[in-house]
Amino acid sequence: MRMYSCCIVANMSATRGQQQTLTDFFSAKKSTRPRVKQASQALEILKKLDTDLEGIRAAKKVCRSSVSLKESPPAFQRYASLLEPKADVSAESQVPKRAEKESEELSSKETPAPPLKKTSSSNGKSTLSRLEAKRATLRAAREKLRHFEKDQTALKEFQATKPVREAGPTAVPAYEKYDYLTAPAGVLPLPVHYQRLLDGFRACDTVVAMYHNRKELCRFDKLSLAVRSMTRHEFSLSHLGKILHIKPEAYLVSLEQHRFLDTTQRMHHILSFINPPLGQNPKFVLERKNDFKDRLLLRVAKYHQEFLDKEMPGSDVPVEAIKRWHPKFVLDSIPDIPEKELPKLQEASQVANAQEVLGKIRGKFSTRIEKALETLAEKQAERKTIAPSSHTLLTPKTVTISGVSQSLLERIRKKEALKMAEKMVMGGQDEKERRILQALPGLMRAIRQVFLTSKKATLLYTDLTSKIRDSGPFDNLDALMSRVGEIAPEWYKPIIVRNVKYVKIDKDRDVNSLCERVERMVKNHNNSTSSIKAG
DSSP states (O other): OOOOOOOOHHHHHHHHHHHHHHHHHHHHHHHHHHHHHHHHHHHHHHHHHHHHHHHHHHHHHHHHHHHHTOOOOOOHTTTGGGSOOOOHHHHHHHHHHHHHHHHHHHHHHHOOOOOOOOOHHHHHHHHHHHHHHHHHHHHHHHHHHHHHHHHTTTHHHHOOOOOOOOOOOOOSHHHHHHHGGSSTOOOOOHHHHHHHHHHHHHHHHHEEEEEEEEOOOEEHHHHHHHHHHHSSSSSOHHHHHHHHOTTSSSEEEEEEOOOOOOOOEEEEEEESSOOOOSSSOHHHHHEEEEEEHHHHHHHHHHHOOOOOOOHHTTTOOOOOOOOOOOOOOOOGOOOOOOOOOOOOOOOOOOOOOOOHHHHHHHHHOOOHHHHHHHHHHHHHHHHHHHHOOHHHSSSSSOOTTTOOOOHHHHHHHHHHHHHHHHHHHHHHHHHHHHHHHEEEHHHHHHHHHHHHHHTSSSEEEEHHHHHEEEEEEOSSSHHHHHHHHHOOOOTTEEEETTEEEEEEETTTSSSHHHHHHHHHHHHHHHHHHHHHHOO
């Protein structure tokens, strides 16, 4: 019993001791709460100071790199220290060394703060004292950095000055302005528009000589396309007029009436040489080009002499001695070349006299049509005499020409009316046949030209047709080729070898006689159709 009571007393004393320790613990905890709060605030301040310190270190690195990356001064400034006393050099060199030493001391002093313990008050006080000391050192470092930056302002504000040059005139590109520098010695440059005209004349001469060697007519529309592809510039009648103004004997330009398969226009400008060379002489084109260039140079030299008379009056410089134009002489200021008048295309054909009218209609219609028109004119004349005078006022006014009888004009008008009527009532098959026959002469000449240029006895049918299509627009070429074989089998000979079609022609036979045969067939076809309509 006594043992049991002793155990109870011991347990009660133990519980009282535990309660006392718990109360002491909670009271101590309450008393340390404000100190823990102060320690946490001190930690936040320390973190802010660490970030500020990192920013200062980055700024120091930027300053050092900017100083090291500055452009080096000229040689007379870099080596000027060799001529000065050594004391001054050491004094000047000590300034950046001091700054570097101070920055190193600051970096050595800037040690990270030890971790704080939240449970003890002595540790909180020590951290606060450390933070205050750290803050003081940071303020001192900022002040020293400010002084260091003030010493380096001269290097930061230094800028190299460059000489300012006045921009020259940019009217003419450099490759055209200084083209004469790469030319042979003694060659005077031409203005841009004169040089383009010279290039156009050279290309035009080449094309006209090619047509002359082929014995073909040189049409201006074909010539302009060829010159444009060679020079990459436009070539119109105005350019041709300028060429003829400089050199009137360059070409013979005439307005002639011809029929071509690639155009419906009747009148064309035809170009030819006035004094053509004998055979294919390449020196002919070169001599003409040099002559044309000399004439252009003489024209420029005339304006240059006028400029010299204004700028340097009294100076007598011969043209042959000039190797370079005057530096102030602007080539592009030379006026353009005037144009020579060329024959113009008439918009509508007008009847001038009876001879011209008879020349146009002679041989184009059959005698049966002429007789029918005469009888029709006589009948209409009888009707006019029988009709009352009131109806004469309603008849249209007829145009009278001096020297031409009224009956002839009436016959001409009736022929034109009959021709229009034939076109309106002509069947589709007859029109197709007439078009095929009209296209055959040009096709025969094209076939012969292809064989002459290829210098072969036989050609593949596909190669022949492709080259003919390039030479001109022929519709339904296969039908035309087969019709040539029907009309002229002795000249055009198709051959099939191993299912491959070849073509062979008789080069000794005259193509002009074959073309005349086809033209007679066209005329007979027209006469037959007109007789059918009259019947």
